[in-house]
Amino acid sequence: MVEDLQEKPFMADGSEVITDFEEPINDRNRIAPVIEFRDVHLAFDEKVILDGVSFSVRRGETKLILGRSGGGKSTTIRLILGLLKPDSGQILIDGEDITNYSEEEMMPVRQKIGMVFQEGALFDSISVYENVAYRLREQNVDEEEIEHEVRRMLRFVDLEDAIDKMPAELSGGMRRRVGIARALVGDPEIVLYDEPTAGLDPPTARTICELAIKLRDLQDVSSIFVTHEMNNVGYLSSEYAIINESGEVVFEKEGERLCLINTEVIMLRDGKVMFNGTDEQLRSSQDPYIHNFVYGKN
Amino acid sequence: MNPLTRFVFELQEISVLIWRSFVSLFSQPRYVGEWIKQMDLIGVGSLPIVLLTGFFTGGVLVLQTFPTLQYYSIQNESGRSVATSLIRELGPVLSALMVSGRIGSAIAAELGSMVVSQQIDAMRAFGTDPNRKLVSPRLIALILMLPLLTVAADIFGLMGGAIVANQLYSQDISVFVNSARNGIQVEDIIGGVIKPIFFGLVIGSVACHKGLTTTGGTVGVGRATTDAVVIASIWVIIFDFFLSKALQYVLDVGPM
Numbered sequence: 001m002v003e004d005l006q007e008k009p010f011m012a013d014g015s016e017v018i019t020d021f022e023e024p025i026n027d028r029n030r031i032a033p034v035i036e037f038r039d040v041h042l043a044f045d046e047k048v049i050l051d052g053v054s055f056s057v058r059r060g061e062t063k064l065i066l067g068r069s070g071g072g073k074s075t076t077i078r079l080i081l082g083l084l085k086p087d088s089g090q091i092l093i094d095g096e097d098i099t100n101y102s103e104e105e106m107m108p109v110r111q112k113i114g115m116v117f118q119e120g121a122l123f124d125s126i127s128v129y130e131n132v133a134y135r136l137r138e139q140n141v142d143e144e145e146i147e148h149e150v151r152r153m154l155r156f157v158d159l160e161d162a163i164d165k166m167p168a169e170l171s172g173g174m175r176r177r178v179g180i181a182r183a184l185v186g187d188p189e190i191v192l193y194d195e196p197t198a199g200l201d202p203p204t205a206r207t208i209c210e211l212a213i214k215l216r217d218l219q220d221v222s223s224i225f226v227t228h229e230m231n232n233v234g235y236l237s238s239e240y241a242i243i244n245e246s247g248e249v250v251f252e253k254e255g256e257r258l259c260l261i262n263t264e265v266i267m268l269r270d271g272k273v274m275f276n277g278t279d280e281q282l283r284s285s286q287d288p289y290i291h292n293f294v295y296g297k298n
Numbered sequence: 299m300n301p302l303t304r305f306v307f308e309l310q311e312i313s314v315l316i317w318r319s320f321v322s323l324f325s326q327p328r329y330v331g332e333w334i335k336q337m338d339l340i341g342v343g344s345l346p347i348v349l350l351t352g353f354f355t356g357g358v359l360v361l362q363t364f365p366t367l368q369y370y371s372i373q374n375e376s377g378r379s380v381a382t383s384l385i386r387e388l389g390p391v392l393s394a395l396m397v398s399g400r401i402g403s404a405i406a407a408e409l410g411s412m413v414v415s416q417q418i419d420a421m422r423a424f425g426t427d428p429n430r431k432l433v434s435p436r437l438i439a440l441i442l443m444l445p446l447l448t449v450a451a452d453i454f455g456l457m458g459g460a461i462v463a464n465q466l467y468s469q470d471i472s473v474f475v476n477s478a479r480n481g482i483q484v485e486d487i488i489g490g491v492i493k494p495i496f497f498g499l500v501i502g503s504v505a506c507h508k509g510l511t512t513t514g515g516t517v518g519v520g521r522a523t524t525d526a527v528v529i530a531s532i533w534v535i536i537f538d539f540f541l542s543k544a545l546q547y548v549l550d551v552g553p554m
Contacts, residue, residue, distance in 0.1 A: 081423050083419055110425055121417050121419065134424055135425065138327075138426055139425075
């Protein structure tokens with residue numbers, strides 16, 4: 001991924017950054033949703049988790065899913081991976097209806113998806129190297145290529161030094177970053193983040209968000225970012241990453257040169273999508289529930 | 299859910315788990331490295347406690363039965379009584395109980411913490427079937443190792459018995475050994491090895507099932523571990539009765 005940084009970012013309007021952009025923005029490929037939920041219902045016994053949820057994520061787009069704890073955010077992600085099955089409705093990945101896929105049929109679909117778990121979910125019986133290498137080992141890739149790939153990913157999350165450590169020796173933030181490196185092995189086109197910044201200090205949380213921004217803008221990854229922290233929303237929906245003249249990745253605020261349109265927010269409440277739009281719309285919403293969530297008070 | 303429905307439901311889940319693990323043996327990937335690691339952990343790791351259990355059980359059997367046998371003047375048959383009860387009954391059951399305490403709890407705790415820290419989800423998300431990678435190796439290791447551990451426990455039990463008879467009741471070792479050899483039939487040994495195969499399956503499947511269905515965080519892991527040991531132990535004892543009856547019928551091993 002580090003080598004690929006020359007690839008131009010996907011930006012909203014026609015500023016000089018994207019003059020030699022290979023794919024035009026109105027490419028069909030870009031309009032067709034990568035992830036689509038159609039009227040998805042799910043209940044555990046009596047408890048309704050999702051009650052008719054519909055939304056879609058386009059290629060290169062990041063959808064932020066907001067909502068209170070226990071509001072079905074993580075469940076949404078588990079459904080995409082096929083770890084759970086909905087009671088009714090359809091889930092499409094790359095236009096493929098995966099709703100009734102068996103565990104075996106899900107395997108090729110899951111290879112397109114990288115997943116960042118809440119606490120990292122690293123395998124604690126094996127080293128950082130083996131954790132990141134896990135997916136490649138399962139595919140019987142040869143050792144030399146595995147090592148190259150593992151180092152490349154750890155460099156991306158700036159943790160190459162920790163390569164031989166065991167997960168128990170890492171701090172919370174490092175574990176998440178290793179989790180991100182592990183999710184990115186094999187260059188998935190979709191990355192799902194399940195509260196990746198929960199419980200982290202603000203600078204570390206910011207680092208995680210920057211990684212997500214880099215993936216979105218420089219790698220054209222589609223993603224779902226589940227969170228309940230408003231500062232994450234701020235970073236992801238108002239900053240973008242570009243490569244400056246000296247080849248470094250820099251983060252800029254929208255508004256000065258560009259306007260970001262590849263990030264939108266969904267808010268879940270009681271298993272229903274109660275809001276779907278941009279962060280500006282979210283912040284100016286008059287709905288008391290949203291206002292309370294965004295500002296922490298009425 | 300009422301207890302009966304719950305029981306039937308869990309029985310179904312466990313049967314499915316065993317069936318899936320069995321089927322997974324016939325296709326790639328097989329994770330043979332994992333099998334060997336588990337055999338080492340379960341087999342070699344449990345050897346000391348099983349040997350100690352066997353040794354002292356054999357010893358205490360002689361200690362308690364010798365005076366009674368002496369009362370009837372058949373103290374020369376003490377080897378037979380120890381051998382029969384050890385090889386038919388106590389060796390398999392006590393080894394299984396020790397292993398269910400040591401390994402059943404370890405399996406349930408390990409898989410349970412993997413569930414609550416989302417490692418099982420991560421595994422599935424990365425395209426690994428947890429049944430294949432985690433359950434099958436443990437079941438295979440238990441099924442292969444428990445009979446071997448039982449045989450080792452039996453041998454140490456006889457040694458313990460012989461030592462007690464010799465040291466405390468001044469019986470000649472050769473008398474003990476002869477009566478033991480006369481007392482044991484081939485059927486006893488076959489039966490004593492068949493039982494632990496089933497016990498291994500019971501312990502492994504109950505512990506894996508309890509571990510994989512853990513809910514409710516770290517408290518849940520504790521509960522799963524306790525449940526695994528208690529339920530596996532009870533089932534070992536219940537199974538023992540029915541297996542004994544079935545083996546009596548199949549192998550034609552009657553009362554002494």
